[in-house]
Amino acid sequence: AQKVTQTQTSISVMEKTTVTMDCVYETQDSSYFLFWYKQTASGEIVFLIRQDSYKKENATVGHYSLNFQKPKSSIGLIITATQIEDSAVYFCAMREGGSALGRLHFGAGTQLIVIP
């Protein structure tokens, strides 16, 4: 069975600081893909960043980066120099490789509030 868990329901941070959002996952597959998505206040879901399980180097895109700890089945999202517009709900998701037809398993989400 696959499962994605985000234990932080809500996080508040001051603007321009760094925040880490946690995510742990469960899978029996040796190959899998991990994603972070952002859902804005308008409801739009936007892809942010991904990590392929076979890659050792942590992915980085703009001011988003990942802390991939494979032995702990953990994929944290790090946002540096947070901005007001980073306030949103962030979802972690996992997809098995192979013949899983791309189905994603999502965590329940973490709401980030950036305080000016």
Added chain:
Amino acid sequence: EAAVTQSPRNKVTVTGGNVTLSCRQTNSHNYMYWYRQDTGHGLRLIHYSYGAGNLQIGDVPDGYKATRTTQEDFFLLLELASPSQTSLYFCASSDRGGQDTQYFGPGTRLLVL
């Protein structure tokens, strides 16, 4: 970036009503997905498809049917809507399924009275 559109954006129906949610993607993606989003559950997969005429069952399929008529169009059907199906529905698409990122539509908010 993929263009995924959904219609209607908002829908109100009564218990027992018949509802069709539409999704269209214009980037020739092979894979399409229907999710529902509810507080505390994140997004849950209802049905998905890897091409015209193909259908796969997701994690929460009860009460839903789906049909993929073309590569571009994927429909979600609620033939006897119930209040438990009140939710926010998202469609998504991706090119190569397991390899590629999914891109989401803007969502349809459904209220079943």
